[in-house]
Amino acid sequence: VLIFVGISALIRALLAPSSPQRRLLPLADSSARRICRLLQGMAAVTALDLSLTSVGRALYASLSISVAQSFLMSMLFSGLLIGLLLTPFAPRGATPEAAAAVPRAYPRWLKGPLWVVVAAILGATVLGYLALGRFVTQQLMMTGVVLVVAMLLYYGIRAFTRESETALPVNAVLEGRFGLDPPRRQQIVKLIEIALTLTLGILALPVLLLQWGFSGADIRDWLKSAVFGFEVGQFKISLARILIGIVLFTALLFATRLFQRWMRDSVLVAPRVDPGIAHSIDTAIGYFGIALSAVLAVSYAGFDITSLAIVAGALSVGIGFGLQSIVNNFVSGLILL
Numbered sequence: 525v526l527i528f529v530g531i532s533a534l535i536r537a538l539l540a541p542s543s544p545q546r547r548l549l550p551l552a553d554s555s556a557r558r559i560c561r562l563l564q565g566m567a568a569v570t571a572l573d574l575s576l577t578s579v580g581r582a583l584y585a586s587l588s589i590s591v592a593q594s595f596l597m598s599m600l601f602s603g604l605l606i607g608l609l610l611t612p613f614a615p616r617g618a619t620p621e622a623a624a625a626v627p628r629a630y631p632r633w634l635k636g637p638l639w640v641v642v643a644a645i646l647g648a649t650v651l652g653y654l655a656l657g658r659f660v661t662q663q664l665m666m667t668g669v670v671l672v673v674a675m676l677l678y679y680g681i682r683a684f685t686r687e688s689e690t691a692l693p694v695n696a697v698l699e700g701r702f703g704l705d706p707p708r709r710q711q712i713v714k715l716i717e718i719a720l721t722l723t724l725g726i727l728a729l730p731v732l733l734l735q736w737g738f739s740g741a742d743i744r745d746w747l748k749s750a751v752f753g754f755e756v757g758q759f760k761i762s763l764a765r766i767l768i769g770i771v772l773f774t775a776l777l778f779a780t781r782l783f784q785r786w787m788r789d790s791v792l793v794a795p796r797v798d799p800g801i802a803h804s805i806d807t808a809i810g811y812f813g814i815a816l817s818a819v820l821a822v823s824y825a826g827f828d829i830t831s832l833a834i835v836a837g838a839l840s841v842g843i844g845f846g847l848q849s850i851v852n853n854f855v856s857g858l859i860l861l
Contacts, residue, residue, distance in 0.1 A: 527574065531567035531665075534672045535560055544616075548679050552614035552623050562608045566601055570665045573597040573658070594654040601661045602645050609635050609642070666735050674728040678721065685717040708781045715774040722767055762825075769825030773817050780813025804861040 540546040541557040551559070576593055579585075613630055614623035629635055641664060649657035733743050784806055792802035 525571070528567050528571040531571075531669055532564050534669065534676070535563045535567070537676060538672055539563075547616070548676070550616040552616055552618045554620075554623060555611060555614045558611050559608060559613075562604050562611065565604045566608075566665060569597055569601045569604065570662060573662075591654060594658045595649060598645055598649045598654065598657040598661055601665075602642055602649075605638065605642050605645075605664075609638055663736065667732065670728065670731050670735060674724060677724055681717060681720045681724065685713045685720075712774060712778055712781075715770060715777070719767060719770045719774065722763075722770070726763060726767075766825045769821040772824055773821035776817035776820060777814065780810065780817065783813070784809055807861060 538548050539551070539556045539560045540548070541553070541560040544553055544556075547556060549556070573593070576597075577590075580590055580593070610628050612623060612626040612628050614626045618626070641660065645657045645660050648654075648660065730743050730747060733746075734740065787809065788802070788806060791797070792805060797805075
């Protein structure tokens with residue numbers, strides 16, 4: 525019962541069949557209601573299968589009963605999954621005529637692999653590999669649960685960082701408390717979204733691997749290698765250091781913007797400082813802060829800065845051959861500032 529209630533709650537939170545304004549997926553009302561009913565039916569079949577298996581184990585049920593149960597549950601699950609695949613995924617706001625014209629195979633990237641899974645379940649069940657068919661159905665259901673939870677968390681991250689009808693929490697804090705202008709707010713918010721999404725992916729991957737049957741020790745070793753570093757040729761890549769590098773770059777960029785704001789409000793004010801000089805100093809501080817943030821973040825992420833000498837050499841050759849005018853204009857602009 526708990527499994528069925530939990531999965532049903534996740535499905536209703538994602539599809540919201542009776543509340544279109546709360547629906548997270550861009551689906552029409554009819555498609556959302558039908559998909560919700562079919563997914564809840566699949567959850568009911570999975571929960572009933574687990575319950576009957578536990579009861580049969582406690583009562584020492586005969587093998588023929590277990591075989592019949594596995595066959596029936598696999599066929600019911602496959603039938604519901606086929607019904608889901610035959611449901612047209614009509615877009616939000618589509619008229620009944622437009623919804624009826626949506627191909628049943630749309631979207632192919634999702635329904636194509638699921639048709640292969642249905643064929644595998646039916647083939648294994650009919651050929652007598654009942655345990656394999658049942659295992660595939662359970663793995664498909666639990667993998668879907670993990671993906672739905674990850675999707676809900678991702679939508680939560682987007683609601684926290686992206687534009688919506690209401691004020692953004694992050695933007696509201698950056699604007700009201702720190703007074704940053706829209707371009708600078710968007711830069712920081714985008715970096716925050718990238719860091720949170722990468723963290724979500726790192727947390728969801730071990731759960732999927734554990735669900736697919738990998739041992740905890742193997743997953744721990746793989747995560748240790750991925751998070752704390754693995755070597756590719758002469759380079760050592762660490763996801764943790766890359767993530768911390770993104771956070772470091774965001775923090776240093778944020779500190780640069782705060783320092784620029786303090787300079788504009790306290791030091792670079794008329795008539796104490798000429799407006800042209802104030803703008804020049806503010807621009808120079810911005811350039812220096814971004815460059816310093818990028819260098820420190822890249823260095824902490826594990827990339828060797830000395831290897832940039834090769835890039836600098838290539839750029840110098842390019843400057844010598846065809847970029848003189850661009851470099852002259854840029855340097856002249858800095859001199860004028």
